Amino acid sequence: MSERVRIVRAWEWARPERPARREVLSVVPELEEGKPPLLFVPGFGHGAWAFAEHWLSHAASRGFPAYALSLRGHGGSEPAPAATLRSYTHDVVQAAAGLPRQAVLVGHGAGARVVAHALARYPARAAVLVAPVFGGWGTFGTALRRNPVGTLPAVFGGRLRLNRRQLFSRELPDGEARRHVARLGRAGRRAQWQLLTGRQPEPAVGRPPVLVLGSPDDRVVPSAALARAARRYASAPLLFPGMGHDLMLDARWREPLDAILDWLEKDPAPARG
Amino acid sequence: MPSSTDLGRPDPDPTVALTRDGRPVSDRGDTVCVIGAGASGLTAVKNLREHGFGVDCYERETGIGGAWNWRHDRSPVYASTHLISSRPFTQFPDFPMPDDWPDYPHHAQLLSYFERYADHFDLRQHIWFGTEVVRVEPVEGDRWDVTTRSTGGYGPERTSRYAAVVLANGHNWSPKLPRYEGLEQFRGEVMHASSYKDPAQLRGKRVLVVGGGNTGCDIAVEAAQQASHCWHSTRRGYWYAPKYVFGRPADQVNDTLLALRVPLRVRQWLYHRTLRLTVGDLTRFGLPRPDHRVYETHPIANSQLIYYVGHGEITPVPDLTRFHDRTVALSDEREIDPELVIFATGYLPRFEFLDGAVLGDADGSGRPRLWLNAFAAGHPTLAVVGLVQPDSGVFTIAHWQSVLFARLLALRTARPDRAAAFGRRVAAGLGERYSPKVKDSSRHWFEVGHADYLRALQRALDELEGK
Numbered sequence: 218m219s220e221r222v223r224i225v226r227a228w229e230w231a232r233p234e235r236p237a238r239r240e241v242l243s244v245v246p247e248l249e250e251g252k253p254p255l256l257f258v259p260g261f262g263h264g265a266w267a268f269a270e271h272w273l274s275h276a277a278s279r280g281f282p283a284y285a286l287s288l289r290g291h292g293g294s295e296p297a298p299a300a301t302l303r304s305y306t307h308d309v310v311q312a313a314a315g316l317p318r319q320a321v322l323v324g325h326g327a328g329a330r331v332v333a334h335a336l337a338r339y340p341a342r343a344a345v346l347v348a349p350v351f352g353g354w355g356t357f358g359t360a361l362r363r364n365p366v367g368t369l370p371a372v373f374g375g376r377l378r379l380n381r382r383q384l385f386s387r388e389l390p391d392g393e394a395r396r397h398v399a400r401l402g403r404a405g406r407r408a409q410w411q412l413l414t415g416r417q418p419e420p421a422v423g424r425p426p427v428l429v430l431g432s433p434d435d436r437v438v439p440s441a442a443l444a445r446a447a448r449r450y451a452s453a454p455l456l457f458p459g460m461g462h463d464l465m466l467d468a469r470w471r472e473p474l475d476a477i478l479d480w481l482e483k484d485p486a487p488a489r490g
Numbered sequence: 491m492p493s494s495t496d497l498g499r500p501d502p503d504p505t506v507a508l509t510r511d512g513r514p515v516s517d518r519g520d521t522v523c524v525i526g527a528g529a530s531g532l533t534a535v536k537n538l539r540e541h542g543f544g545v546d547c548y549e550r551e552t553g554i555g556g557a558w559n560w561r562h563d564r565s566p567v568y569a570s571t572h573l574i575s576s577r578p579f580t581q582f583p584d585f586p587m588p589d590d591w592p593d594y595p596h597h598a599q600l601l602s603y604f605e606r607y608a609d610h611f612d613l614r615q616h617i618w619f620g621t622e623v624v625r626v627e628p629v630e631g632d633r634w635d636v637t638t639r640s641t642g643g644y645g646p647e648r649t650s651r652y653a654a655v656v657l658a659n660g661h662n663w664s665p666k667l668p669r670y671e672g673l674e675q676f677r678g679e680v681m682h683a684s685s686y687k688d689p690a691q692l693r694g695k696r697v698l699v700v701g702g703g704n705t706g707c708d709i710a711v712e713a714a715q716q717a718s719h720c721w722h723s724t725r726r727g728y729w730y731a732p733k734y735v736f737g738r739p740a741d742q743v744n745d746t747l748l749a750l751r752v753p754l755r756v757r758q759w760l761y762h763r764t765l766r767l768t769v770g771d772l773t774r775f776g777l778p779r780p781d782h783r784v785y786e787t788h789p790i791a792n793s794q795l796i797y798y799v800g801h802g803e804i805t806p807v808p809d810l811t812r813f814h815d816r817t818v819a820l821s822d823e824r825e826i827d828p829e830l831v832i833f834a835t836g837y838l839p840r841f842e843f844l845d846g847a848v849l850g851d852a853d854g855s856g857r858p859r860l861w862l863n864a865f866a867a868g869h870p871t872l873a874v875v876g877l878v879q880p881d882s883g884v885f886t887i888a889h890w891q892s893v894l895f896a897r898l899l900a901l902r903t904a905r906p907d908r909a910a911a912f913g914r915r916v917a918a919g920l921g922e923r924y925s926p927k928v929k930d931s932s933r934h935w936f937e938v939g940h941a942d943y944l945r946a947l948q949r950a951l952d953e954l955e956g957k
Contacts, residue, residue, distance in 0.1 A: 227749035236589035444663040
């Protein structure tokens with residue numbers, strides 16, 4: 218991450234992102250404990266609902282004000298078929314800057330890539346990348362191998378369909394898994410493409426400490442990709458074997474979240490640089 | 491990384507050091523002092539904290555927001571003040587304004603934005619409100635003695651020693667009043683725009699507004715609606731750019747051209763062309779023809795001025811020559827009889843607590859000689875933040891100035907060689923300008939073009955970090 222900080226963004230200033238109505242779900246602890254707010258950013262196809270299921274209330278019960286955002290075109294946010302990674306990044310930065318205090322950004326899947334982009338535009342207190350999908354052709358290859366029928370249409374601008382086996386472990390009851398998969402939506406066509414071909418995130422501002430975690434049995438993010446993502450931030454991934462890609466919905470959802478909150482409570486030092 | 495987290499009133503510790511006149515100094519170690527909690531001061535506090543520094547910020551008022559807080563007695567804003575640069579150019583680059591705000595927010599929204607910025611990054615705990623800075627003196631080891639007291643001169647003075655100082659006391663609070671012959675005997679009311687707050691002050695009066703800047707134009711437009719008559723005196727012809735062109739904020743259209751790297755001459759031609767097609771020939775309204783190309787003076791963003799001139803509600807007049815008992819003589823031999831004269835003639839930057847020589851202004855001309863409008867030669871631990879008059883928003887610039895200064899301070903311990911090279915760069919670049927040839931440039935010495943300036947800042951940052 219020795220890339221230089223970018224000051225002049227004439228193009229972004231000249232063409233500001235269109236505003237879109239955003240859904241933000243929240244569970245706030247009854248007693249303010251001075252802990253930083255968490256902003257959960259779901260990946261492609263998921264909405265804020267994915268975190269509202271378990272994680273929001275559990276984080277709040279441990280004293281963290283917890284918020285989950287639906288990127289535009291997802292969940293209860295405004296439909297946005299033409300959304301790009303930049304639009305999603307805009308949504309995250311807007312939601313984060315709208316919170317009362319400096320927030321911790323928690324991105325899942327492709328939402329982690331969006332969070333990585335947002336980190337260059339908002340000095341987060343800390344960042345957590347859960348099963349990060351940083352994209353590139355390698356990720357695509359994995360998805361194609363595991364789920365060719367669901368993945369191939371995405372190449373031609375169709376919908377990326379993830380199946381139960383990719384997202385959840387066998388421990389999750391079948392009915393529940395079906396219910397979650399039925400709620401999945403789709404990301405913007407251009408955003409899907411940018412996940413493969415788009416520019417890599419710029420360096421983070423404000424030196425946030427970054428935690429990367431995932432599962433070695435994730436069928437979307439291979440272990441090597443996980444390690445690579447962690448290496449970007451000079452760390453090693455925290456692993457939760459036996460879980461699927463959707464760590465926040467899987468049967469043992471509590472373990473990774475508790476690990477995140479423990480890490481935050483230790484008040485990690487700012488990154489070097 | 492130097493860090494000082496010991497909060498609490500800096501209490502003098504007599505064992506540490508004494509000022510030149512023998513009073514005790516409390517040593518604040520690696521802490522940095524920031525003077526002013528307006529937009530520039532706030533972003534300096536935030537960025538220094540982010541780079542691990544302890545910060546004491548002194549603010550003479552009891553609230554944040556500086557010029558943008560209309561409750562402050564030094565605030566120049568009036569009831570209708572809106573931004574003249576659109577949101578993307580005005581907000582801090584790492585803390586955007588809400589995207590459901592208008593393109594050109596109102597000053598009250600801006601204050602709420604700063605309040606949110608301060609709360610979001612928990613900045614208030616570092617700010618000493620109601621405390622004004624009396625003196626800032628360099629002492630050995632590139633450190634600074636800062637003497638403060640309660641605003642208004644109450645209570646004892648205290649002196650604290652800091653590792654570095656950021657001057658962010660603003661430049662829009664000390665009114666500049668031109669001198670005119672006979673002004674003392676003029677029987678009508680005379681005020682500077684800084685005391686203009688509300689259009690009710692104009693109602694039913696014959697008003698003369700002096701000054702073709704953005705404030706002068708704003709007040710003229712309000713006078714057109716409220717006063718019984720409005721004269722607007724400008725020294726020269728200006729380019730009155732509408733706030734919207736092609737259905738988009740004009741500065742965004744302009745930066746589209748900048749992003750496409752269209753050369754200045756071509757941009758000027760396009761600009762002239764667009765204005766000619768949309769606004770038309772201004773001499774038809776009795777306005778003087780601009781004696782310069784666009785981008786060569788501070789841009790005036792006002793869609794309404796021409797509108798009211800066209801409706802006969804504003805009478806453009808040339809420069810004033812002298813005042814009489816009840817009338818004002820103009821340079822074209824005419825005389826007019828206003829009841830109220832408002833001088834929208836600008837402000838002068840002032841650093842009354844600092845010896846002028848520190849900023850390279852030994853003869854007291856009021857024009858410091860700095861590099862990047864921020865760094866003084868021979869004082870590596872001093873920075874002025876926000877002393878720019880850009881053709882765009884100031885806050886983005888103030889943010890990056892303070893980031894650059896924070897990184898410089900951090901490198902002073904980590905890489906003294908780079909910090910020293912930066913010092914040489916400062917000395918070599920004093921007085922550098924960052925805009926296309928500016929008309930009347932001695933008066934507008936801190937005018938900068940935002941693109942030129944930010945590119946220079948980018949180069950300075952890259953050089954400093956060896957990237």
